[in-house]
Amino acid sequence: EITKAQRALMKVIVDAYNRHKIPQDVAKKLLQDQYSAEENFLLLTEMATSQVQVLVEFTKNIPGFLSLNHEDQIALLKGSAVEAMFLRSAQVFSQKMPNGHTEVLEERIRKSGISEEFMTPMFNFYKSIGELHMIEEEQALLTAITILTPDRPFVKDQQAVERLQEPMLEVLRKLCVLQHPQEPQYFARLLGRLTELRTLNHYHAEMLTSWRMNDHKFTPLLCEIWDVQ
Numbered sequence: 001e002i003t004k005a006q007r008a009l010m011k012v013i014v015d016a017y018n019r020h021k022i023p024q025d026v027a028k029k030l031l032q033d034q035y036s037a038e039e040n041f042l043l044l045t046e047m048a049t050s051q052v053q054v055l056v057e058f059t060k061n062i063p064g065f066l067s068l069n070h071e072d073q074i075a076l077l078k079g080s081a082v083e084a085m086f087l088r089s090a091q092v093f094s095q096k097m098p099n100g101h102t103e104v105l106e107e108r109i110r111k112s113g114i115s116e117e118f119m120t121p122m123f124n125f126y127k128s129i130g131e132l133h134m135i136e137e138e139q140a141l142l143t144a145i146t147i148l149t150p151d152r153p154f155v156k157d158q159q160a161v162e163r164l165q166e167p168m169l170e171v172l173r174k175l176c177v178l179q180h181p182q183e184p185q186y187f188a189r190l191l192g193r194l195t196e197l198r199t200l201n202h203y204h205a206e207m208l209t210s211w212r213m214n215d216h217k218f219t220p221l222l223c224e225i226w227d228v229q
């Protein structure tokens with residue numbers, strides 16, 4: 001049974017998740033008609049930069065996050081940015097969001113200089129998220145839980161992060177039982193996606209390396225969050 005306090009926590013997270021989104025004019029750029037690998041890379045870089053800004057604003061609304069040690073706040077954001085962006089772009093694909101321009105986004109990702117070996121795990125993840133048909137409460141909580149992962153590199157006070165993540169996991173567990181009564185293992189399937197996300201981190205690091213080897217430039221914000229250049 002979800003308590004009043006848990007319902008309040010969920011409302012804060014979902015409101016923050018819905019409030020912070022990529023601006024329409026940025027998302028609409030995906031519809032531009034240039035489809036060169038160069039143009040695709042530039043557009044995806046713009047989307048990622050905008051999504052990181054959205055992510056920072058969302059994270060600041062997670063109860064307790066701003067009370068964490070400042071270096072740990074940075075370590076959590078840097079450690080979770082790629083995973084949170086895989087989650088967000090996965091929702092754009094699975095929900096066929098109007099401004100997500102699903103087909104266009106897929107086309108641009110497939111033709112942006114990412115080597116074949118990363119396409120398969122990436123689009124398998126998108127498919128596995130789509131099959132879960134998550135409601136927005138589950139999406140928002142899963143994103144907050146991903147950000148509040150205690151064992152990111154360089155996090156000093158892991159216990160403080162666990163104390164924030166645990167209540168989120170408990171709310172998500174109860175929500176899954178309520179939303180998917182016919183599927184008792186649904187919560188476990190959601191957590192399984194978090195494990196899959198971690199493997200995508202490794203692929204992503206290699207994607208960055210190969211882009212940089214081909215002299216692709218990132219924005220200052222992405223360089224800072226991904227420790228490149």
Ligand SMILES: CC(C)c1onc(-c2c(Cl)cccc2Cl)c1COc1ccc(-c2ccc3c(C(=O)O)c[nH]c3c2)cc1
Nearest residue numbers: 022027044045047048051082085086088089092099100109
């Ligand atoms: C630097 C570039 C080349 C890069 O490097 N790795 C990745 C990358 C890739 Cl290629 C895949 C997964 C994760 C990352 Cl970081 C990327 C591109 O990342 C993104 C991030 C986020 C969106 C994204 C988000 C929201 C929405 C949205 C809505 O909310 O309405 C509508 N359209 C959206 C698009 C797209 C692409």
